[in-house]
Structure formats: structure tokens, C-alpha cells
Amino acid sequence: xxxxxxxxxxxxxxxxxxxxxxxxxxxxxxxxxxxxxxxxxxxxxxxxxxxxxxxxxxxxxxxxxxxxxxxxxxxxxxxxxxxxxxxxxxxxxxxxxxxxxxxxxxxxxxxxxxxxxxxxxxxxxxxxxxxxxxxxxxxxx
Amino acid sequence: xxxxxxxxxxxxxxxxxxxxxxxxxxxxxxxxxxxxxxxxxxxxxxxxxxxxxxxxxxxxxxxxxxxxxxxxxxxxxxxxxxxxxxxxxxxxxxxxxxxxxxxxxxxxxxxxxxxxxxxxxxxxxxxxxxxxxxxxxxxxxxxxxxxxxxxxxxxxxxxxxxxxxxxxxxxxxxxxxxxxxxxxxxxxxxxxxxxxxxxxxxxxxxxxxxxxxxxxxxxxxxxxxxxxxxxxxxxxxxxxxxxxxxxxxxxxxxxxxxxxxxxxxxxxxxxxxxxxxxxxxxxxxxxxxxxxxxxxxxxxxxxxxxxxxxxxxxxxxxxxxxxxxxxxxxxxxxxxxxxxxxxxxxxxxxxxxxxxxxxxxxxxxxxxxxxxxxxxxxxxxxxxxxxxxxxxxx
Numbered sequence: 219x220x221x222x223x224x225x226x227x228x229x230x231x232x233x234x235x236x237x238x239x240x241x242x243x244x245x246x247x248x249x250x251x252x253x254x255x256x257x258x259x260x261x262x263x264x265x266x267x268x269x270x271x272x273x274x275x276x277x278x279x280x281x282x283x284x285x286x287x288x289x290x291x292x293x294x295x296x297x298x299x300x301x302x303x304x305x306x307x308x309x310x311x312x313x314x315x316x317x318x319x320x321x322x323x324x325x326x327x328x329x330x331x332x333x334x335x336x337x338x339x340x341x342x343x344x345x346x347x348x349x350x351x352x353x354x355x356x357x358x359x
Numbered sequence: 360x361x362x363x364x365x366x367x368x369x370x371x372x373x374x375x376x377x378x379x380x381x382x383x384x385x386x387x388x389x390x391x392x393x394x395x396x397x398x399x400x401x402x403x404x405x406x407x408x409x410x411x412x413x414x415x416x417x418x419x420x421x422x423x424x425x426x427x428x429x430x431x432x433x434x435x436x437x438x439x440x441x442x443x444x445x446x447x448x449x450x451x452x453x454x455x456x457x458x459x460x461x462x463x464x465x466x467x468x469x470x471x472x473x474x475x476x477x478x479x480x481x482x483x484x485x486x487x488x489x490x491x492x493x494x495x496x497x498x499x500x501x502x503x504x505x506x507x508x509x510x511x512x513x514x515x516x517x518x519x520x521x522x523x524x525x526x527x528x529x530x531x532x533x534x535x536x537x538x539x540x541x542x543x544x545x546x547x548x549x550x551x552x553x554x555x556x557x558x559x560x561x562x563x564x565x566x567x568x569x570x571x572x573x574x575x576x577x578x579x580x581x582x583x584x585x586x587x588x589x590x591x592x593x594x595x596x597x598x599x600x601x602x603x604x605x606x607x608x609x610x611x612x613x614x615x616x617x618x619x620x621x622x623x624x625x626x627x628x629x630x631x632x633x634x635x636x637x638x639x640x641x642x643x644x645x646x647x648x649x650x651x652x653x654x655x656x657x658x659x660x661x662x663x664x665x666x667x668x669x670x671x672x673x674x675x676x677x678x679x680x681x682x683x684x685x686x687x688x689x690x691x692x693x694x695x696x697x698x699x700x701x702x703x704x705x706x707x708x709x710x711x712x713x714x715x716x717x718x719x720x721x722x723x724x725x726x727x728x729x730x731x732x733x734x735x736x737x738x739x740x741x742x743x744x745x746x747x748x749x750x751x752x753x
Binding site: 226227228229230231232233236260261262264268287288289290291292293294296297300303305306308309310320321322323324334335336346352 | 486487488489492493494495496497498499500501502503504505506507508511512515516517518519520523524565566567568569570614615616617618619620621
């Protein structure tokens, strides 16, 4: 299994579009940006709804279940901060409530070979520091 | 059809030496390529009155220094001191294909007569794609913390999606890598000229980001290529046989920054650009005699073949088998070796080859009776542009 203990991840910098996402994650809640007009979820957060152009957007909690939409197994050790985890699975997940919204993560608590398109996953949270907690994924239980 | 089809031509082309690491500043490579293209046209430098490029260094985490890691229009102006310069531009959204299209538009508008377009690419020391520093701001806040560092991984996730959705395996991609390397042996300017590649080499190579092994990725190099564009009436009087531009297109689709893995980004980007090109030229994929499709990462060719309409979705890896993409096949593909053969110079070399094939100037790799020559000049996502060149106006 990938050894993540020695990995130093770049720390996300929230901005005016994304702060509620990170505020929720800190409370171990996955909240995604949702258009209040057409009810479309989108990720990454954006200034407007990319479906209906509304600017009335709010972050709403989702349950945390989803499906692996795509993945890659990283072997390249170019970035030394991630070298100790190689090979590791970086995945793209489509959350159940948010079809079309694609969220990146790592597949944790499993062999990287478990990453497959269509496999069910659930969100878990990885605290990076006092300000930032990172949503991550493991196989659904 | 486009009222301006076949009114603009590609005339001369030029190349610098392509090497793994810089022994001279990138500006000197660009100058060599530009001088070569002007000389190939039979023009004097003083005839050149238009300049266009896309200068971006696609590596991340490296300084952009004009003349060393990029060659901007300003840099070229300072080097050439063109006495008759009347027009220049640097494009943003469409990579180098957009610079060629803007030069085309400027020539059609009559604001210049002989435009030079160059693409210069630097290979920085150290790792090409660095993750951002200790912090991930902007769109990278949702990708970099998970180890997504550059386009390679972004392309890799879409490729696994494509493979597993279509019940395909990456083994079939060996045909592309091996065939293109075979084509490369006919291109003396290419980085891998003189270095063959076997299927065994492909399968034995190290993985970079699954499903990409080393030979699915173009090798970062230092080098430049350039072309001269002019109007058809002027081009006919120049030294080389011109390649007539029958039509072009650009991708009209963009999904939000930071979104990765989306196959629709590639498919809708590519189909929107190709649709314009087919409509403007009046041709269809069946009419194409030879195709250059951007291959910075091998999977781009899949998205290109499918979104441009050469084959159905999910079928590209079967489509390239059984000799179809050989020089004497039904659809000779990336006949100059592609980026996988030349090294990472982006799409201007694809445009050069498309023009050379249409004008019958491709030497030992010339496709017999090539008339309709198609080019997809960058990955259909984000920067896609497409072109058709023909040997005679119609």
C-alpha cells in the first residue's frame, strides 16, 4: 500500500469562490457548490453556474458516496514530495448527488490496484493543518 | 464553404537543431528556424512584414525568461529588426495553431504580405512538471494536493476512463508508438531520427502515469520550427510549391479550469474545431489522404481520431491497427514522426508536415498522391485547432 506518511502535500489556498468548501471540509463535511436556480452541482467551484449562468450559488452538503469516474496510477517520482508514495492512485470521483461534477482525490486505505473506473468510493477526511482538511476517498464499505 | 479557401498558402519551412538540453539560448534556436523558413521560401528577411507566435512554456514551476525559456514576439522583433514590419500578434487560447490562424486572417485582411510563425520550446533543467510550491492556489487547490502536477496526469485519467469505458487495453497503443517511430526515421530533423523503437521496447518501458509509459509521452527538448505564410498569388511566385489552406477551425468548448478527467472536454473540443474545418473546406474525413494529429501524449491521437470524425467513439485503438497508419496505409498518420518522434515542439511541426505532404515536399516519407492533408495541431482539449491543406486550389 502507498506510504503517505512522508508525503508533504501542497496546501490548498481558499479564495472567495472556494472558502465554503474548505470551511465545511474542516468540519468533516463534503459540501459542493450548487446553483440555487437550476439545482445543478458543479466542481471545481466557479463564479457562475456553468449550466444556467445564474450567480446564485451556495454550498450544500452531499452524503459522500460516489463512483470512480477516472484514475491514474502515478509512478513518476519527479516531485520528490510524493516520491515515497509511488506508485499511488490519483482518482477522479463523480459524487452521487452531483453527476458531471468531477472531484479529484487519492484512493486511500487500499492497494493502488483497487482503483478501477466505476468502483464505489466514499469520502474520508485528511487533516493537513489547523486550517485545511482535505477530502479524500476510500473504497465504499 | 469558406469564401477564403485556398487564398492563403504555407510556403517555406525551417527547423533549428533539436537537442535534449540547451547549448545556446532558445532565442538562437528560434532565429535559426525563422531564417531557415525565410530562405526555404526564397525570400529575404526584409520581405517579412508579419510575426506571430504562441510563446508559452508548458512546463510548470519554472521561470519564464524571454529569449531563454520562451521566445516572444518582442524578442523576435528585437533580433530581426524588420524594416518593413506591419503586423504582429501573440495568441493565448489556441496554442500555436491560433497564431497560424491569426496570421492567415492578417494576410486576408491585407495588413501584411509575408508572415512568419514560429514555435520555440525550452527544456528546463530538473523536473519538467513541478507541483506548485508549498501552497496550491487557484484551480490547483483541487488537484495538486492529490499529486496532480501537469497535463500528463490530467491526460492519463481521461485515458483510463476511455480505456475502461470502451473495454480496451493500452497494449494496442504500441502500434502508434512503433509506427510513428518508423516514420521518424524519414525525418532527419527529429530528435529520435536514428533511434528505432520496437514493440518489445514499448512494453518493457517504465510506467510514468498509468496508462502512459515512457513512450506514450513526447520527450522534452530544446528547439524551434517556423513557417512562412503568404497569399496564394504571392506564394505561387516563390521557390517552393505552396500548400493551400482549404479551411481551419478552433475548439469552441471549455469546461471550468481545474476540471480534470472529463472525456467530453476532449471530444467536444475536437468535434467543434473539426466541424468548422470540414464545413469551411467542403471535405469530410473520408476525403483525407494523410493526417497529422497532435500526440504530445499518445492518447491525444485517440481523442483526435474520434472527435474529428475519422472513426467512431471507442474505436480509435482498433482503427490504427493493421497498417492503416503506415505511409502506404489508408490513413498515413503523423508521417513526420509526430511529437513522439521529433520531441516536444508542440503543433507547428504537425502543421509543417501537413503542408509539406500537400505540396509534395515530404521527401522519402511523402504519401503518394496526397491531396487532402488534415492537421489537428494540438490536443482537442483547451487549445485545439484543426487545418486542411491541399495541393491545388479547387
